[in-house]
Each structure stands twice: as C-alpha cells, then as structure tokens.
Amino acid sequence: MAKTKKTNVMRILDKQKIFYTTKAYEYSEDDLSGVHAAAELGMDPAQVFKTLVGQGNKTGPVVFCIPSHKELDLKKAASCSGNKSVQLLHVKDLLGLTGYIRGGCxxxxxxxxxxxxxxxxxxxxxxxxxxxxxxxxxxxxxxQDVAQLIHAEFHQLTMKDITLTEGRVR
Structure with missing residues (x-):
C-alpha cells in the first residue's frame, strides 16, 4: 500500500502531538462537494466537515466549518463572529488568502x-x-483538539432543516 503523502495539516498536527487518522478518496473535478467526499469515504455527511471562508464587514476574513450536507446560515455566522454581515469569499480569492484551493481547504x-x-x-x-x-x-x-489548536469557537452555524409533513413546510 502506498504511503500517505504528508500534508502541511498533518505536519502541524504531528508537531502539536495531536492524534489523527487519515482517509483518502477519489475526488472528481466535477463534484468537489463534501457530500461527495463523505460518500467516497463511506462516512455520514454529518461527520465530514467542509471549510467555508467568508468576509465579515467588521472583522475581515472569517472561517466556518460545518457538516458537508448543511448550508451556512449567514445571519448566525455574522452574529457569532461579531459582524453585521458576512459574505462567502469568491473561489478565485481562496488560494491567495488561505493557501488552499476549493475542495482542499x-x-x-x-x-x-x-x-x-x-x-x-x-x-x-x-x-x-x-x-x-x-x-x-x-x-x-x-x-476539541482542532478548536484548541486554531482557537476556534463552537456555535450553531447552519440553516434549520425543513421537514415536510403532509405536503406542508413546517
């Protein structure tokens, strides 16, 4: 079996002596979603988190990690980050700001x-x-290890699920 190539993320976790395991999957340029990654990994999409980068009107760049099958609630994102509004960063600006590309952030x-x-x-x-x-x-x-490492806070960040009952939205 081929040895996993160490990424910068893995080197940082190693240096901080934070336990982790790795999983590789086949990705598709046509579908870079976290839901696709979860399916390829055989994992529940609720446990596979995607990283979204936003721009707050007061704070500048802010980062949000949410379950891959969920949608970020921009009002909640703004509120918890001390902003009046947050807009998601355009994909073309992602590499320059973070050092990461879409699907690998x-x-x-x-x-x-x-x-x-x-x-x-x-x-x-x-x-x-x-x-x-x-x-x-x-x-x-x-x-908890991730949060401690990057000084992250836990908040309710996603849109509420909509359930259909007898053809009505609740």
Whole structure:
C-alpha cells in the first residue's frame, strides 16, 4: 500500500502531538462537494466537515466549518463572529488568502490564522473529518483538539432543516 503523502495539516498536527487518522478518496473535478467526499469515504455527511471562508464587514476574513450536507446560515455566522454581515469569499480569492484551493481547504494551516467557528454539532463525535489540505485526503481528528489548536469557537452555524409533513413546510 502506498504511503500517505504528508500534508502541511498533518505536519502541524504531528508537531502539536495531536492524534489523527487519515482517509483518502477519489475526488472528481466535477463534484468537489463534501457530500461527495463523505460518500467516497463511506462516512455520514454529518461527520465530514467542509471549510467555508467568508468576509465579515467588521472583522475581515472569517472561517466556518460545518457538516458537508448543511448550508451556512449567514445571519448566525455574522452574529457569532461579531459582524453585521458576512459574505462567502469568491473561489478565485481562496488560494491567495488561505493557501488552499476549493475542495482542499482546511481550517488548519492557512497562510494566516483567521477567526474560526465550528458548528456545535461536531461535539457529538469523537472525531470529525476535515480536509487534510489537498483534494482527496482527509484527517479525522477530535473536534476539541482542532478548536484548541486554531482557537476556534463552537456555535450553531447552519440553516434549520425543513421537514415536510403532509405536503406542508413546517
């Protein structure tokens, strides 16, 4: 079996003596979503977290980690980050700001440490899956360890699920 190529994320975790495991998967340029990654990994999308970078009107860049199948609630994102509004960063600006490309963005090891917020649902898992800093490679790590390493806070960040009952939206 081929040895996993160490990414900067893995080197940072090693240096800080934080336990993690890795999982590789086949990615597709046509679908770089976290849901696709979860399916390829055979994992619940709720445990595979995607990293989104936003721009706050007061704070500048802010980072949000949410379950791959969920949508970021921009009002909640703004509120917890001390902003009046937050807009998601355009993909073309991602590499220059973070050092990562779409589909390989991790909250660990960005060019600069930005305020980071992790959806509180992460706390129900012993380990969550995050990008290892490259497409097709994930690290599974305890959410508390990630938060301590990058000085992240846990908040409720996602849109409420809509349930249909007898054809009505609740």
């Amino acid at each position: 991790s909250p660990i090891g960005m060019k600069k440490q930005f305020p980071t917020y992790i959806d509180e649902s992460a706390l129900q898992y012993e380990a969550i899956s995050l990008s290892a800093g490259m497409r097709g490679q994930q690290v599974l790590v305890a959410p």
